[in-house]
Amino acid sequence: MLEFLENIIPSSTIALVVFALFPLVLILVYALFAIWAERKIAGFIQDRLGPMRTGGFHGWAQTIADMLKLIQKEDIIPKDASSFLFKLAPFMIFTASYAAFAVIPFSSGYIGSNINIGAFYLLAITSFLTISIIMASWASNNKWSLVGGMRTAAQMVSYEVPTIVTVLSVLIVASSMNLMTITEMQTGNDIMGFLPNWFIFQNPFLIVAFALFFISMLAESHRVPFDLPESESELVAGYQTEYSGMRWGMFMLAEYADMLLLSLLGATLFFGGWNSPFGTFMSGPVWGFGWFMLKGMLLVFVMMWIRWTLPRYRVDQLMHICWSILIPLSFVNFVLVALWEMIF
Amino acid sequence: MELSAILFYVFTLLTLGSAAYMVFSKNIVNAAFALIFSLSGVAALYVLLYADFIAATQILVYVGGILILILFGIMLTTLDFTENLKTVTVNMLPASLLSGAVAVLLLYVFLSAEWTTIVPADRDGTMYDLGMMLMNEYLLPFQIAGVLLLVAIIGALLMSTRHKNEP
Amino acid sequence: MQTQIKEGFQTFKSIFIGMGITLRHFFQPSVTIQYPEVRDVLPAGARSKLFVNIDDCIGCNLCARACPVNCIDIETVKATADIDLGKTSTGNPKRLWVTQFDIDMSKCMYCDLCVHPCPTNCIYMVQEYEYSEFDRKNLIFKFSDLTPDKVIEVKEKLVKETEEKNREKELAQQKKDQEKEKDAGKTGE
Numbered sequence: 215m216l217e218f219l220e221n222i223i224p225s226s227t228i229a230l231v232v233f234a235l236f237p238l239v240l241i242l243v244y245a246l247f248a249i250w251a252e253r254k255i256a257g258f259i260q261d262r263l264g265p266m267r268t269g270g271f272h273g274w275a276q277t278i279a280d281m282l283k284l285i286q287k288e289d290i291i292p293k294d295a296s297s298f299l300f301k302l303a304p305f306m307i308f309t310a311s312y313a314a315f316a317v318i319p320f321s322s323g324y325i326g327s328n329i330n331i332g333a334f335y336l337l338a339i340t341s342f343l344t345i346s347i348i349m350a351s352w353a354s355n356n357k358w359s360l361v362g363g364m365r366t367a368a369q370m371v372s373y374e375v376p377t378i379v380t381v382l383s384v385l386i387v388a389s390s391m392n393l394m395t396i397t398e399m400q401t402g403n404d405i406m407g408f409l410p411n412w413f414i415f416q417n418p419f420l421i422v423a424f425a426l427f428f429i430s431m432l433a434e435s436h437r438v439p440f441d442l443p444e445s446e447s448e449l450v451a452g453y454q455t456e457y458s459g460m461r462w463g464m465f466m467l468a469e470y471a472d473m474l475l476l477s478l479l480g481a482t483l484f485f486g487g488w489n490s491p492f493g494t495f496m497s498g499p500v501w502g503f504g505w506f507m508l509k510g511m512l513l514v515f516v517m518m519w520i521r522w523t524l525p526r527y528r529v530d531q532l533m534h535i536c537w538s539i540l541i542p543l544s545f546v547n548f549v550l551v552a553l554w555e556m557i558f
Numbered sequence: 559m560e561l562s563a564i565l566f567y568v569f570t571l572l573t574l575g576s577a578a579y580m581v582f583s584k585n586i587v588n589a590a591f592a593l594i595f596s597l598s599g600v601a602a603l604y605v606l607l608y609a610d611f612i613a614a615t616q617i618l619v620y621v622g623g624i625l626i627l628i629l630f631g632i633m634l635t636t637l638d639f640t641e642n643l644k645t646v647t648v649n650m651l652p653a654s655l656l657s658g659a660v661a662v663l664l665l666y667v668f669l670s671a672e673w674t675t676i677v678p679a680d681r682d683g684t685m686y687d688l689g690m691m692l693m694n695e696y697l698l699p700f701q702i703a704g705v706l707l708l709v710a711i712i713g714a715l716l717m718s719t720r721h722k723n724e725p
Numbered sequence: 726m727q728t729q730i731k732e733g734f735q736t737f738k739s740i741f742i743g744m745g746i747t748l749r750h751f752f753q754p755s756v757t758i759q760y761p762e763v764r765d766v767l768p769a770g771a772r773s774k775l776f777v778n779i780d781d782c783i784g785c786n787l788c789a790r791a792c793p794v795n796c797i798d799i800e801t802v803k804a805t806a807d808i809d810l811g812k813t814s815t816g817n818p819k820r821l822w823v824t825q826f827d828i829d830m831s832k833c834m835y836c837d838l839c840v841h842p843c844p845t846n847c848i849y850m851v852q853e854y855e856y857s858e859f860d861r862k863n864l865i866f867k868f869s870d871l872t873p874d875k876v877i878e879v880k881e882k883l884v885k886e887t888e889e890k891n892r893e894k895e896l897a898q899q900k901k902d903q904e905k906e907k908d909a910g911k912t913g914e
Binding site: 255257258259260261262263266519520522523524539 | 748
């Protein structure tokens with residue numbers, strides 16, 4: 215895709231910038247419609263309709279209107295806040311989510327940076343999310359923010375372990391960290407004659423790995439039932455309490471971008487990335503992008519569906535789930551995946 | 559100037575600037591946050607040196623692990639960390655002597671070493687080479703480091719566990 | 726260990742049951758009524774706004790007396806003898822001009838107590854609930870159909886009639902007094 219852009223745009227620097235801006239546009243468009251979709255899903259699950267007025271069909275322009283409102287809002291910085299860090303944190307959190315999209319293979323024709331350590335880089339760069347949340351919470355100089363920040367730190371550091379171990383169990387099956395190579399390895403429909411060569415079908419223990427990955431993914435992107443950093447009913451809004459206007463909007467955007475990122479990572483690792491489920495039928499760069507987004511959106515939908523079903527865990531339950539269930543299970547599962555790979 | 563050269567200077571400035579801020583800042587939390595930028599700048603410099611694996615590890619270990627633990631420690635252990643927690647300068651003379659000596663040593667190494675510019679032929683190999691080296695050539699140090707970490711974990715557990723029969 | 730596995734299984738089972746329930750609701754039609762376009766049918770006895778059929782009102786003041794919050798304000802003027810106000814639809818003769826029949830809906834507590842005493846069933850609740858106003862004064866509903874000029878005319882007429890009657894009475898009294906005086910004079914002489 216970069217070559218194509220360089221052909222149509224005279225300056226190669228501009229072509230590079232346009233190339234790099236593609237995920238940003240994707241995140242922005244996705245966030246607008248994901249927030250709308252979240253409200254609609256919440257409404258439908260509760261037998262309501264959700265937003266219906268703005269923009270005609272089922273209120274599709276609701277989030278756009280909300281964004282316009284947020285832009286116009288006053289930017290309030292508390293007097294006793296640590297001003298520089300307070301201003302920096304929202305940008306840092308969004309930069310971190312955006313930077314992680316660099317290694318996601320959106321289609322066979324588009325990947326930001328085809329580096330060999332793709333999966334590792336992605337896991338590393340998301341640790342900036344944690345640090346920016348801690349930064350926001352400390353800089354706000356507010357007890358709710360601080361408690362939210364501490365919870366985030368504890369939660370994300372703990373849940374990083376099962377996430378990494380489950381990702382690692384896919385990596386030993388693929389024996390590569392390059393997300394593009396991992397996706398290419400899943401091309402074709404050879405399992406039992408018709409099933410696609412996705413990793414989740416290749417190894418029975420990878421199904422368990424996916425379940426573990428999905429649970430820790432919910433915790434990593436702090437979604438219900440692990441939304442303790444924000445828990446509205448206990449902590450006002452957690453680390454976002456003191457934020458207003460567009461700075462708060464950046465947090466919201468980063469949260470949704472994070473959801474998308476982890477869903478797309480899950481789709482790449484377990485569900486064949488941009489591969490079509492029907493072999494060569496409807497495959498190709500553009501179709502591939504469609505399939506990839508469809509898989510990602512399905513995971514996002516499940517995350518939203520869970521949000522409107524389950525209640526929130528307590529802090530001690532959260533830690534218990536991670537340290538005494540998920541981590542041992544993921545390690546055992548890791549060994550089993552490796553054994554299966556050795557034997558078959 | 560080349561783009562990579564500009565990036566090199568930008569990240570050097572980031573690294574050194576935030577390191578200086580960290581050293582001279584009186585507020586310990588601000589110093590910890592400055593350290594994040596310093597270490598991320600170092601990671602970026604690693605990327606410019608074609609050491610992408612080391613760069614990612616730097617971020618994962620330092621930003622994702624150690625600094626979060628440092629901040630966690632500061633915030634959990636001190637009740638009034640927001641106002642009264644300040645760093646003070648002690649042992650002015652020995653510290654400056656020592657750092658001066660280290661600076662002289664580094665300068666000596668920098669000036670006396672014979673620098674050669676090598677063009678990395680294939681940047682794809684870093685991961686594979688690293689793995690091969692760790693598992694063949696440096697297996698023993700690798701394993702010893704693992705055992706050391708295990709011992710450290712057990713020690714930390716012992717220290718943090720309160721015994722029931724003791725007062 | 727066994728209990729733990731059992732509990733874990735139970736946890737997963739309950740999560741999936743819950744998610745099944747929410748998924749079922751996801752596909753069920755929603756119960757929302759899109760208010761301004763679609764309106765819910767109110768129950769028959771809904772109390773939302775008071776209405777007075779002023780043609781039937783005989784000005785008996787029973788409703789105002791029944792009101793617990795005094796939100797009904799009625800002023801009546803007796804009709805002069807030369808005018809026949811007719812009868813109400815229920816057959817009661819009307820004898821009073823109802824010059825003022827104000828209901829302050831901002832005070833009304835929708836208790837329905839004013840409806841039942843009415844002998845002609847002319848005050849009742851209607852199913853109209855969209856009458857919010859920017860000014861509180863606009864919530865005082867005036868039901869009297871008489872124009873201010875007509876009210877003044879009616880009042881003046883009544884005053885005139887009363888004066889006439891009083892004069893007649895006085896005259897009659899004077900006559901009586903004179904006759905009495907005559908009788909007294911006769912007897913006194």
